[in-house]
Amino acid sequence: MTKDLFERIREEKGPIGSWADKAEGYYVFPKLEGPISNRMFFNGKKVITWSVNDYLGLANHPDVLKADGEAATEHGMAYPMGARMMSGHTKYHEQLEQECAEFVGKEASYLVNFGYQGMVSAIDALVGKNDIIVYDVDTHACIIDGVRLHPGKRFVYKHNDIESFEKNMKRAVKMAEKTGGGILAISEGVFGMRGEQGRLKEIIELKKKYNFRFLVDDAHGFGTLGEGGRGTGYEQGVQDGIDVYFATFAKSMAGIGAFFAGDKDIVQYLQYNMRSQMFAKSLPMPMVKGALKRLDMIRTMPELKDKLWENTNALQSGLRNAGFDLGTTQTCITPVYLKGDVPEAMALVQDLRENHGVFCSIVVYPVIPKGLIILRLIPTTTHTQEDIDETIAAFTAIRSKLESGAYKHVDASI
Numbered sequence: 001m002t003k004d005l006f007e008r009i010r011e012e013k014g015p016i017g018s019w020a021d022k023a024e025g026y027y028v029f030p031k032l033e034g035p036i037s038n039r040m041f042f043n044g045k046k047v048i049t050w051s052v053n054d055y056l057g058l059a060n061h062p063d064v065l066k067a068d069g070e071a072a073t074e075h076g077m078a079y080p081m082g083a084r085m086m087s088g089h090t091k092y093h094e095q096l097e098q099e100c101a102e103f104v105g106k107e108a109s110y111l112v113n114f115g116y117q118g119m120v121s122a123i124d125a126l127v128g129k130n131d132i133i134v135y136d137v138d139t140h141a142c143i144i145d146g147v148r149l150h151p152g153k154r155f156v157y158k159h160n161d162i163e164s165f166e167k168n169m170k171r172a173v174k175m176a177e178k179t180g181g182g183i184l185a186i187s188e189g190v191f192g193m194r195g196e197q198g199r200l201k202e203i204i205e206l207k208k209k210y211n212f213r214f215l216v217d218d219a220h221g222f223g224t225l226g227e228g229g230r231g232t233g234y235e236q237g238v239q240d241g242i243d244v245y246f247a248t249f250a251k252s253m254a255g256i257g258a259f260f261a262g263d264k265d266i267v268q269y270l271q272y273n274m275r276s277q278m279f280a281k282s283l284p285m286p287m288v289k290g291a292l293k294r295l296d297m298i299r300t301m302p303e304l305k306d307k308l309w310e311n312t313n314a315l316q317s318g319l320r321n322a323g324f325d326l327g328t329t330q331t332c333i334t335p336v337y338l339k340g341d342v343p344e345a346m347a348l349v350q351d352l353r354e355n356h357g358v359f360c361s362i363v364v365y366p367v368i369p370k371g372l373i374i375l376r377l378i379p380t381t382t383h384t385q386e387d388i389d390e391t392i393a394a395f396t397a398i399r400s401k402l403e404s405g406a407y408k409h410v411d412a413s414i
Contacts, residue, residue, distance in 0.1 A: 015365075015366040016028070016366070019342075022346075023346070026043075026350075027346060027349065027362065030042060030359075032049065032051075032052070032359070035059075035060045036052055036054050036059035036060055036254070037049070037057075037059075037060060037382050038380065038382040038383045038384060038387050039387070040359070042353060042359050043353070043354075045353075045354075045357065046357065047353060047357045047358060047359040048357060048358050048359065048383075048387045048390060048391055049359050050334075050358070050359065050360040050361075050376075050377040050378055050379070050391070051359060051360050051361045051376070051377075051378060052378065052380070053220075053250065053251040053252075053378055054254045054380050054382070055223060055224050055251060055252045055308055055332060055378070055379075055380055055381070056223055056224075056229075056252050056254070056297075056298065056304040056305065056308060056380070056381055057304065057307075057308075057380050057381035057382040058252070058253065058254040058294050058297065058304075059254035061297070063293065063297065064254070064290065064293060064294060064297070067289060067290055067292075067293035068286055068289075068290045068293075070289075071285055071286040071288075071289035071290060072286040074285075075284075075285035075286060075289075076285075077284050077286060078284065079284065079285050080282050080284075080285065081281070081282075082281060082282065083277070083278060083279060083280055083281060083282060084111075084271075084277060084282045085271075085272075085277075085278055088281060088282025089282065090282075090285070090288070092285065092288045092289060092292065093111055093282065093283065093288055095292065096111060096259075096288055096291055096292050096295070097109045097110060097111055097259065099292065099295055100247075100259045100261060100295065101261050101267075103228075103230060103295060103298075103299065104222075104230055104231060104233075104239065104245055104247070104261050105230065105233075105234070105239050105240070106245060106261035106262055106263075107262070107263050107264045107267070108261065108262070108263070108264040108267040108268070109259045109260060109261035109262075109267060110259060110260050110261075110267050110270050110271050110274075110277075111257060111258070111259050111283055111288075112257065112258050112259065112260065112274070112276070112277055113256075113257060113258075113276075113277070113280055113281075113282075113283050114256070114257070114258065115142065115219060115246070115248035115249075115250055115257075115258035116141075116142040117142075117276045117280075118246070118258050118260070118274070118276060118277070119140075119142040119143055119146055119217060119246060119258075120142055120145050120146040120149065120276065121146075121274045121275055121276035121277065122146070122215075122244070122246070122260055122270060122274060123143065123146030123147060123149065123150065123184075123186075123215075124146060124149045124150070124274075124275070125269070125270055125273040125274045125275070126184055126213075126215070126244070126270075127150055127152065127181075127182075127184050128151075128152065128181065129151040129152045129179075129181075130152060130176075130179040130180055130181030131150075131152050131176070131179075131181035131182050131183065131184060132152060132153050132154065132155065132172040132175050132176050132179070132181060132182075132183045132184070133147055133150055133152070133153075133154040133155070133172075133183075133184050133185075133186065134154070134155050134156075134157060134165070134168050134169055134172050134183060134184070134185045134186070134212070135147055135154065135155075135156055135157070135185070135186040135187070136156070136157060136159055136160065136165075136186065136187050136188065136191075136198065137156045137157065137158060137159050138159040138160075138188075138191055138193070138194075139186060139187065139188055139191075139217070140188060140192060140217060140219070142217070143186055143188075143217060147186075152179070152181065153172075153175050153179075155168035155169075155171050155172055156168070159191075160191075160196060160198065160199050162199055162202045162203070162206075165185075165199075165202075165203060165206070166206060169183070169185070169206065169210050169212065170210075172212070173210055173211075182211075182212070182213065183210070183211065183212035183213070184212065184213050184214075184215060185203060185212050185213070185214050185215070186214075186215045186216075186217070187199070187200060187203060187214075187215075187216055187217075188216065188217045188218070188219075188220075189216050189217065189218030189219075189220070189221035189222075189225070189231060189232030189233065190218065190219070190220035190221040190224075190225070190232055190331045190333065191220075192219070192220050192333060193333075193335065193363065193367075193368075193374070193376070194327055194328065194329060194333070194335055195326075195327070195328075195329030195330065195331045195332070195333030195334065195335055196327075196328050196329060196330055196331070197221070197225075197232055197235070197236070197330045197331060198216065198232065200214075200216060200232060200233060200236050200238050200241070200242070201236045201237070201238045204238045204241030204242070207241065213243040213244070214241065214242055214243050214244070215242075215243065215244040215246070216232070216233065216242045216244070216245055216246065217246045218231045218232050218233070218245060218246060218247050219246070219247060219248045219250070219251055219258075220251055220331065220332075220333060221233075221235065221247075221331070222247035222248070222251065222252055222253075223251065223252020223253065223298055223305070224251075224252055224305065224308060224331065224332050225331065226239075228298070228299065228302065228305075229252065229298050229305050231245070231247065233245065242262075243262055243263075243266070244260055244261075244262045244266065245260065245261045245262060246258065246259070246260050246261075247259060247261075249287075249291050249294070252298065253291060253294040253295070253298075254294065255287060255290055255291050255294060256283075256287050257283050257287055257288075257291055304381055307381040308332060308379065308380065308381045309332070311379045311380070311381065311383045311388070312332045312334070312379045314385060314388050315334055315377065315379050315383075315388050315391070315392075316329070316334055318388055318389070318392045319334070319336060319392060319395065322392050322395070322396055324336050324337075324395065324399070325337040325338075332378065332379055333376070333377075333378065334376070334377040334378070334379060335363075335374045335375070335376050335377075336374065336375040336376075336377065336395065337372065337373070337374055338372075338373040338374075338375065338399065338402060339371060339372065339373065339402075340371070340373050340402055340407070341370070341371065342364050342365060343407075343408075343410075344373070344402060344407040344408060345362055345364045345373045346362075347407035347410035348373075348398045348401070348402055348407050349362045349375075350410075351398055351401070351407075351410075352375075352394055352395075352398055356390075356393075356394035356397065356398070357390070357394075358390070358391050358394045358395075360375050360376060360377050361375070361376040361377075361378075362374070362375060362376075363375075363376055375395070377391070
């Protein structure tokens with residue numbers, strides 16, 4: 001007899017799912033309530049919130065709420081109905097695409113409904129069975145899933161390791177010579193876990209030696225890095241060398257949606273070949289008009305980015321001065337590295353939230369190696385020096401308890 005499909009699912013819940021009974025509702029799927037800001041409510045208590053990607057504080061900015069509300073009142077959430085290619089196209093979608101392209105210095109851009117879905121679909125559209133992909137091992141899950149769909153060969157290089165990149169590029173060249181295909185290299189502008197910038201400049205320099213095209217996911221760099229928040233390519237002075245540029249509205253823009261930008265013919269190819277967009281309903285009007293307003297604010301209010309970096313520098317310098325290891329972050333993303341096992345991590349996070357009023361994301365095995373804990377903080381323009389001081393004091397307290405072994409026998413079940 002064949003095995004019942006659900007028998008395996010019930011027996012093998014997955015590395016994260018195996019913790020579901022103990023973690024759900026607190027460590028995973030937690031409920032943060034109240035207006036998105038530096039302090040929100042968790043389990044009925046107000047906590048300093050370091051886990052939302054509202055970098056520029058636009059989520060509840062009065063001008064943004066006004067624009068979103070007026071668009072919803074005028075159009076509702078349904079308009080336009082249908083996929084862009086059939087009946088879901090408007091002048092506002094075109095306007096947003098034009099403004100996004102101009103902002104990031106590209107000839108054209110194409111809106112997608114969601115960053116994750118869009119990236120998976122774009123990779124699927126850009127490469128065929130004879131083409132080769134070379135990608136960073138630490139790229140986001142949306143890139144990994146897009147690569148998994150690729151029917152051809154793929155080579156993965158060590159994280160931000162140019163020697164490894166070139167070694168795998170040589171392998172890709174040999175393979176492409178056999179298949180008659182091309183090569184797509186993929187990196188992130190900012191790696192969301194460690195906060196490192198991708199080594200875009202060095203990779204683009206290698207285009208002089210090897211014939212490949214370069215796709216960059218700049219979800220965390222857009223709005224936070226470079227001249228006027230134009231992204232990591234501008235930060236490193238190599239935007240022209242990025243062939244396909246991607247950014248999402250879900251971080252600095254505090255919205256929904258994303259876009260790809262590049263040469264007009266490549267963008268047009270994506271418009272006509274990205275299945276996730278060809279067969280999906282168009283981005284609703286409140287999100288489109290809301291994104292136009294947010295983009296205008298990023299362009300015209302440089303003080304937002306300035307404040308973000310003022311807070312980032314205060315947080316990171318304060319933590320380093322207190323002896324914390326932040327790794328090699330070069331961006332606003334602030335990972336704090338500690339040593340401990342998963343039960344200890346759960347106990348210290350509960351202590352942080354319940355006794356110190358600090359809410360941040362926790363990263364443990366299997367996402368990172370066993371014995372390591374990352375507490376990941378996302379500073380925003382809405383944070384204050386008081387938030388920073390309280391957080392550093394709380395981290396100092398929990399580190400002392402962790403190092404003393406106080407969390408080893410704590411029951412962190414909720």
